[in-house]
Amino acid sequence: MPTGDGLLARIHPPLGILTLAQARAVAEGARRYGNGHLDLTARANLQIRGVSEATTAPLTALLGAVGLGDTRTDGGPQRLTLTSPLAGREPLDIPALARAIEDMGRGVPGLPAKTLVAVGLRMDEADLSVLSLAADRVAIVAGTSVWACSSTDTPSAIGALLTAFAATGKRRMREVPPDTLTIPRHCQQSEAIQGGGPSANVVPGLSSHGGQPIFALDAPFGRCTVEAFERLIAVAETIGAPEFRLSPTRGIVLLPSHPERVRLADIAADFITTADDPRRAVATCTGAPACASGSTPTLRDAASVADAFRPLAARGLVAHVSGCTKGCAKPGPADLTLVGREGQYGVVIGGNPSDTLSLQIPIEAAIERLGRAASVGLAAAFAPASIDIGRNRRPA
Numbered sequence: 001m002p003t004g005d006g007l008l009a010r011i012h013p014p015l016g017i018l019t020l021a022q023a024r025a026v027a028e029g030a031r032r033y034g035n036g037h038l039d040l041t042a043r044a045n046l047q048i049r050g051v052s053e054a055t056t057a058p059l060t061a062l063l064g065a066v067g068l069g070d071t072r073t074d075g076g077p078q079r080l081t082l083t084s085p086l087a088g089r090e091p092l093d094i095p096a097l098a099r100a101i102e103d104m105g106r107g108v109p110g111l112p113a114k115t116l117v118a119v120g121l122r123m124d125e126a127d128l129s130v131l132s133l134a135a136d137r138v139a140i141v142a143g144t145s146v147w148a149c150s151s152t153d154t155p156s157a158i159g160a161l162l163t164a165f166a167a168t169g170k171r172r173m174r175e176v177p178p179d180t181l182t183i184p185r186h187c188q189q190s191e192a193i194q195g196g197g198p199s200a201n202v203v204p205g206l207s208s209h210g211g212q213p214i215f216a217l218d219a220p221f222g223r224c225t226v227e228a229f230e231r232l233i234a235v236a237e238t239i240g241a242p243e244f245r246l247s248p249t250r251g252i253v254l255l256p257s258h259p260e261r262v263r264l265a266d267i268a269a270d271f272i273t274t275a276d277d278p279r280r281a282v283a284t285c286t287g288a289p290a291c292a293s294g295s296t297p298t299l300r301d302a303a304s305v306a307d308a309f310r311p312l313a314a315r316g317l318v319a320h321v322s323g324c325t326k327g328c329a330k331p332g333p334a335d336l337t338l339v340g341r342e343g344q345y346g347v348v349i350g351g352n353p354s355d356t357l358s359l360q361i362p363i364e365a366a367i368e369r370l371g372r373a374a375s376v377g378l379a380a381a382f383a384p385a386s387i388d389i390g391r392n393r394r395p396a
């Protein structure tokens, strides 16, 4: 798709997993045919920017040769499912179920490209979530509707729901009135599932899950250089990790067979390796100049925001530096949202980028106010006040 710096190629690795050979091909593609950077997305996909009309074909061939080509040409989702980067160790075979749902979804015409089925976890962003109730029984969640069925019947039940959804012409399942979706065959209406289901998020650093060592890294603001990506491939080889498992935290999870060989210092300059890194609490998009819709350098500004946001991040607050009202990096609200506008930032407290802006200020003023927010709170620190008169502008 076209962006401010050429074409963007989005890669949808099956199950969000890249073999190291596939990872090398992605790095080669980004270096030869892109701008030398890789984006890691919140849907566990990868993006190469800076592609041109002339380099589209060789990049497509390079990726297709390692099994990373597109899977459908009808405009539907290239990968329908999202699974946890740790999927594969549960009593219910989550990867097999996700593959079966993918097969079913490819046969549903008219499915919007952004349709998402979270398998083995619940995500607010997903149209449908499939949660494990037992080794052979699942709950299918669509908004406030919950159905229980056997894991064997789940792909056909999901297929029926997606077919009904596609027929509405809506873009997201949440826009469909609940009574439009009838109970799929072999399913029963069920009670609401307590809790949010298992999280897809894995904390950065070296830890273990069910006895399996895990080395998890997040890409700062979802971006890394090809060189950093290649250094991580070398680390994976050293520690005996056979693949990159992409995570919705815009990161990569490695399952090392030699965890004693992990040296955080080898990779700490390139990736987030600690849970308390404030960059984890700040979402941002590519912004200007790469995206034509942006007027502010969001990646650079988000780094300054993250520094100033540290005490608030430690309290569990989150921020969003968005290049424009579209809010690509973070669907939903944040405690503080800065929205790029005419080279400055509009401010939204506790809302979305498309909400009404309380004031519009340069990034320097936003950082200054963030310094006060730790003691007086975000709402007070960002209240329109005399301090900005003469230096900052209110929205028109």
Ligand code: SF4
Pocket: 285, 286, 287, 288, 291, 292, 293, 294, 295, 322, 323, 324, 325, 326, 327, 328, 329
């Ligand atoms: S939020 Fe706006 S500026 Fe940022 S990537 Fe999306 S469209 Fe571009």
